[in-house]
Amino acid sequence: MGSNRRMDHMTWPEFKEVKTRPVIVPIGSTEQHGQHLPIGTDAVLATRVAEDLAERIDGTVLPTLSYGYKSKPLSGGGPLFPGTIDMNGVTVINQMHDVLSELIADGFTKIVVMNAHFENEAFIVEAIDLVTRETGGVATIVETNWWDPVPQSVIDKVFDGLVFPGWALEHAAVTETSLMLHYAPELVHMDRMVEEAGATAKSYVRYPVRQGDVPAHGGLANPAGSSAERGRLIAEACVGAVAEICAEEFGE
Template structure:
């Protein structure tokens, strides 16, 4: 989207184009992957969806909501740089309102950071409510976290010894495999922490208890990650999102 000139962009908007907004975070992903892993993967997923639907991809929302110990290692870890909930809500709401001002009526957030989802939802909901008060009733917003579109068949192939759950996949096989496929030069497999899935309590406590988080910052091992598994994940997740988007928007 940002590489278009304003007049070409206006033409695309007038044609009814869908705009995808990738959303990531700046968050530690262990010693083997970069802090912007969620940004890179959300943008790649959005790009794959755009290639199949003709959508425009907006610049990503780079910062995300605070990392939680039971899904991202915790916001106390060095490198993780996060936003408060109200800020995430405000950014999401403002972007929807701005796109609507341009004439966009189809928007989808492509989420790559587990903790973002409810705040993106709230921002979109507030924007739609405000637009309706102004008489704009034809805007639709979708929210998609790409891992929700990974099928059971792919999960069974990737995790033959049992699936730990997406919350414990932080820095694990999913992200490592996708990064090996899409950004292999940014992954150092000699530094992977080969650890069992983290044993975490069934509750949260504030301030965070650093001893709950494995020293690596990862909640499961990425040692079994491969580019081939990344291809399965990218193809499966993007196909699922494309089907859902076509069902809602008819693109």
């Protein structure tokens, strides 16, 4: 992606000139992702998907919000692992609220929030709702998780010969590992990948979280079979679908 699409590489007059175009706010987390993926996986994926989307919709990408809401045991491994730095819900709400408010004050009316951390969404939506009420709905704000727009046909293709455990348990597993192999292979340690069955889904959450509630290596499902090609399929499907959503919602 050209640096002219990154807000943090622009001067303020350059940023002012693009206010009629879509602007994308990536948000991830700082959270353990097993033995083979970096702590910044969610932030990396939010950023790279947002950059690809910006190329498709002639948009601008804001600096990524790299801290997210508390990691849940059976979607992110919980609070037991060094490197997981969690924010309280009100912190996530306030940070997103303030970023969106400033964008709208600067005249931006086409905003995409690209989320890559399962636990963030309710707090993102709360921030969007508050800002929409406060500003009278002058901006159209589209919020999505990178996985939500991916068609089932693509999921079936990605998991051909593999078992899809459901999105909550796809933590440091096939989809995230494959996306990282596609976007940032230099950060992936395939030689450290633990090929085990992973966690068992439960219908409840128990606190305090205990050692043994999640696999000791941090992953929640088996990442075996991950590949850059599978990552490319996911990325292209996501970006293509969100680009279509933006065309519809922004009237372009």
